[in-house]
Amino acid sequence: MPIPSRKEGEDRKQYLSRCMSDPTVSKEYPESDQRIAVCLSRAAEGLDHIATADFKMYFESYGSEEELTEENFFVPTDEDYVTAEEVYFEESEIQEWDVSVAKPGLWENIRKKKEREGKNYKPAKKGDPDRPDPEAWKKAQSLWKQAIAEYDEGQMQREQLMKMHNQLMEIEGKLEGVEFEDWTKDMISKAEIYIQNIYDFVEARKPEESYAAEYQGRKVKLGKPFRTPGGPKKSAVYVRNGSGKVVIVRFGDPNMKIKKSDPGRRKNFRARHNCSNPGPRWKARYWSCKAW
Secondary structure, three states: HHHHHHHOOOOOOHHHHHHHHHHHHHHHOOOOHHHHHHHHHHHOOOOOOHHHHHHHHHHHOOOOEEEEOOOOOOOOOOEEEEOOOOOOOOHHHHHEEHHHHHHHHHHHHHHHHHHHHHHOOOOOOOOOOOOOOOOHHHHHHHHHHHHHHHOOOOOOHHHHHHHHHHHHHHHHOOOOOOOOOHHHHHHHHHHHHHHHHHHHHHHHHHOOOOHHHHOOEEEEEEOOEOOOOOOOOEEEOOOOEEOOOEEEEEEEOOOOOOHHHHHHHHHHHHHEEEEOOOOOOOOOOHHHHHOO
């Protein structure tokens, strides 16, 4: 699968963030270490040996700044968030950020794609960036059945929908090797649009614990770091970048124990990394310095 190319004039760190957040790269290289190696190599293309070493050292020493996607978004638990003693932060600067308001979910992306393409809309094929993954599809099916079960009116409509649901589940096990004729392709495309409209209608009439809350109604704390035991770095934090967009900043060597209780080690680290001037708070170096 193709790895995204660096755009003309694009900052290498910005490209690294975009590459690591790219859905295609995430699917092709699900392990973070693989993804980091591939994106670092592509981001460093065109640099001489010294510049390449410097560029890679930044990531290894500090971390990365990534645009948010469904692939890298993570909702920390209260236990995941660190204390100010572990990584210093200002309590007054912490903001609560509701993803359900600020970031469209998987099904919202499909709805927007359908509106954008109009009559030319075609369902996403397997492997397309807009196609929901199997886990998301299972959740959507569960929500659909729950909405039908909880809706008090329209018994006949509920029975019709459940009949269609059961038939679809039966068809699913018979799809191997089937070659659809043109008229069936047209009917399937139309049926998907009809079902999506019904789905949106039912979901819009549910209580506040709606599908939006199920998929994206998560609140995170901007400016408060949290642990990321799954890597690729020790910790991460959600912050707004220079343009006001929320990004995830990853920082800290997961294989190194911080010994800031040792005055000599702390002084050496902060001097070596110029922590008296750590740069903007949406950069990995800023938070690496805060950890010391």
